[in-house]
Amino acid sequence: MTQTPGAGPYPTGTGGGPGPATPTPTPIAIPTRTLRLGVDVGGTFTDVVTVDLQGRVATAKVPSTPEDSSAGVIAGWRALNEHAPGVAVFAHGTTVATNALLERRGGRTALITTEGFRDIIEIGRQDRASLYDLTRHRPAPLVPRDLRFVVRERMGPAGVVVPLDRSSLALAVEAVATADVEAVAVCLLFGFLHPEHERAVGDALRERLPEVAVSLSCEVLPEFREYERMSTTVADAYLRPRLSAYLGRLAARSAEAGLPEPLVMQSSGGVADAGTAARRPARFVLSGPAGGVVGASYVADLSGFPNVLTFDMGGTSTDVAPVVAGRVQMTTEAVVAGVPLRLPMVDVHTVSAGGGSIAWVDDGGALRVGPRSAGAVPGPAGYGLGGEEPTVTDANLVLGYLPDGAELGGGLVLRRDLAERALARLGERLGLDARQAALGVVRVADTEMVRALRLISVQRGLDPRDFALVAFGGAGGLHACALAEELGSGTVLVPRAAGVLSAMGLAISEVRHDFLRPVLRTDVPDDDPEDDPGHGGDGLAAGFTELETAAAADLDGPSTQRLADLRYAGQSFELTVPGSTAEELVRAFHAEHERRYGHRIDDEPVEIVNIRLVATVPGATPDLHEPDLHEPDEPGDAVVGRRTVFTDSGPVDALVLDRTAMGRGSRVKGVAVVEFPESTCLVRPGWSGAVDDVGTLVLTRGAGKQAGTGREEPHRGARDENEEAGR
């Protein structure tokens, strides 16, 4: 049964935080409210998707409005021409928090910490930014030294070592008051385990400065390791003024437009209400990419591919993420804009390479792509906005993968002649013509992408050959087949909504709250935990029950999953595994350790470090339906032309198909170009496929073996292996 979580507020994030005392109203099911609206704000475009209960999808794309992106959100909604009263859920992905971190434009923030430890936020983990560039600094801490204040107190592993000194507290609070800040973070040593001093500091601040946002580490992230906890807490405080102001504006505009109160995508891949977002903004830093991974995972699963690597290639960056058995993978080790955030986040890896990445020749004579990007202005040479340097997009244009003369949004027209000129100049330095240079640019760019995809698979103990590649974003479909070949994967999926998949992910997302509690030093004998009732057992159950109580207070009838962070005694990295009892957890831990790191040590003691609870209220999971438009096997009306495209095996006369004129069962055989709204797919030689029931173009290589259903040999390239005889 589909819930309608947009109807009421869902207070507080982490357990223990103070939330509004108002009871959650029971959602009332209004039959006419059947639409789920997802709006994703990107750097250039705002994407809008609605999905109804029958799985019908409507999409729109409008320019983003960077000054106040809530204007673009509403403009996007209006572009759909839907009726606001029909919207049951409005979910939103925002880069406001991300950009505030990247551009260091958060609120003016102070920090209060333990005397003697003022600079932890600056020293970090002591490592330098670059091994060999000795002039490079680490990204500046969010709180400069003159806004860091200390109180005389000290907690240790067993509790109070130095009692909280009231006069030093009064001094610190006054110093904060004079500093004229918008937010304060409080992080004291061992505050995660013994929060009494932190709470006392928080009370004093809230009393003296009621208008200032206060973030306590024991509420934001009650987890050991002081630097990461402090960094996360400081980010939380730093982002609150910006994100809450933005969400205030958005809520007002939404109400005006007759839309429900917006839900906001968290980095974890689940949405939370705007109140939580305003209060715990650090949880929303990867709001944007999370929607894409959720959308890709959802569509791939409907198409029958639970194991996929998502590949979202845009203009300046590319996001890749693994999805295993239909589950989006999570991490708590993310660093965003130089700020460690130890909060649950979709395990997405970003490389700064995209369509706009500039190709160049270095002083060793090698062809390089990126990390410099032509951005939106002047953009690729082929945009005709004055860009002179060749980009990946220019290479795709020269090779015929992108159409000459195509109109982009905002009156831009793609010009192959300009792209060719830029690539010819590059080719001169390499002794190649423009076309060879373009092939080279695409191959070098692909190599970087393959490295990223290997990283998020191999490093997690996953074999990329067992995974299908889901391509989306403007340029994803152009590169996907080549990447799959390099990875040894036999399947590429291009969802119908490839250009707006993040918004699709928002529309179908679940409501999610994460809870965490430390249980450090719980040594768990792994041979027979039942024998040792003093350890683990009872404490765990009580801890989980406490978290479940907090979850029930936050959400309306949530489903919950119990998890814990475990490690071998003395290790400094934990693995998060599901389970309720010590025995279950330890068993799951050994198995996960073996899967990820290739070995398990059964006779080694295991420690439980934290227990976690994930509470969710499911979103909608409508089946998507692709209409029948054509006789299968007949490209028919979908063919909009032919053009010569160049691949590494030479020029080919390729069919150009219009995806919007294709339907269920429509087939395509490489070499072909399929033009989607806002994205393009290149079907390389040896690839073929068809549109499936849910509208995904499923491409397979060779005999059509599909990744995920069987292993394949690594691809053997065009080069003759007998060449080695000469060596």
Place this chain on the structure above:
Amino acid sequence: MILDPITLSVLRSALAGIAEEMGTVLVRAAYSSNIKERRDCSAALFDAAGRMVAQAEHIPVHLGAMPESVAAVIARDPRPGDIWILNDPYTGGTHLPDITLVSPVDINGEIVGYGVTRAHHSDVGGMSPGSMPAGSRDLWQEGLIIPPVRLTDDVLALVCANSRTPRLRRGDFRAQVSANRVAQLRMTQLVARWSLATVLDGFDEVLAYAERRTREALRQLRDGVYRAATELEGDGVTDDDIPIEVAVTIDGDSARMDFTGTSPAVAGNVNCPLAVTRSACYFALRVLLPEDVPACAGTYAPLTIDAPEGSLVNARPPHAVVAGNVETSQRVADAVLAALSQVADVPAAGEGTMNNTVIGGRGWTYYETVAGGQGASSTGDGPSGVHVGMTNTLNTPIEALELEYPMRVERYELVEGSGGTGVHRGGDGIIRSIRVLEDATVNLLTDRRRHAPPGLAGGGPGAVGRNLLARFSTESAGDGAEEELPPKVARRLRAGDVVTVVTPGGGGWGGRT
């Protein structure tokens, strides 16, 4: 050029990817925090002739040290399927805790290369827990010496039995073996994708490419001989300064670093096998190069190193060497950078020491290096509170430390104003105070306690570091008065005593305006 520039780029990236993946597997699968958290390890891919074609170095001190390991193995007739192990500083190693595993990579039974991993194992026996004794006088006191031998189950059992932490060793070796396997797996795939001939051409081309990049950078420098001298503050036996001298010759697109004039090897443990000196020289060279130049044999081909045999920087057996790797390497790198500063735009001297702190008691050993100030440069202030030179390991979180050991950290802050003055200020050092809650011993291996890191272009020197001991315990009738300790020292501690390490600031850049 045999390969077109595009194939070259693609192969270069693929080879770097293999080394990277090996390093990743090693760090992720390792058991001990020294490898897993502090990343005191490296991985590399070599060709059949023993030339390094790609390296994933996590700390610079491993930069130049692996070719000797591979050469030592090649000399012993390795066969496909072998795994070789070694740590002998005089036969392919650096210091005993750094254990190297070398695995031949074969295609159809023919050895085409080697996968190599090196990791700092936190205990390999010897006279003190942690195998970083301040007072060792010969190699045998520093731990188990492993000449290049095949790693069999029996050898593994022998090595682990000689460590105070055999379980950790076993886990870490497993991780190294897994990482070495990646080399075989990925090379097989690469050959299947490109053909053996192309991959082998790729090796040559990648080396030639890196060499071109280095030569291009050296060509930008004015020819000449540039000299610099520095000193090491004692060897743990005496506190006398030990001179280090270098003459760097730039000649067209090649360079020579000559250490004639440097002290003979000393009685204490600050001696360097040649591999350590080479790492320090490579580091200084890398500082001159654009960051994207790949790390491989070609990168260093234009460089010749002359280190007199039997000197501090090319010691012979059985000299003790454990601190050569962690302290002398810093001074060597600083000397070379000081010489290069006369001809290239490099930063002023950084703190120039790792401030090695080893505290141990009954059944526990804690090892940490403490960061300090980086030197300022023509482009800006020096970063504060960072590792400089040959290391870049992470700290142990205070909360993790206190949960693990009977110690309390009382202070961990920047020392404001400890960086040198100048148009651009040197980075600030750190003060770190630790109280022991049980009786224990402390070993400090530090430097720059008497001789400050100099400034550059008129900038002032960074503040010197200090080692302090405050006695608080009733047994020692302590009143908290602080005693100044020498740069290299071992002391017994009573419960309640506080050890404070103040690290040096970086040198400033540019005359006062």
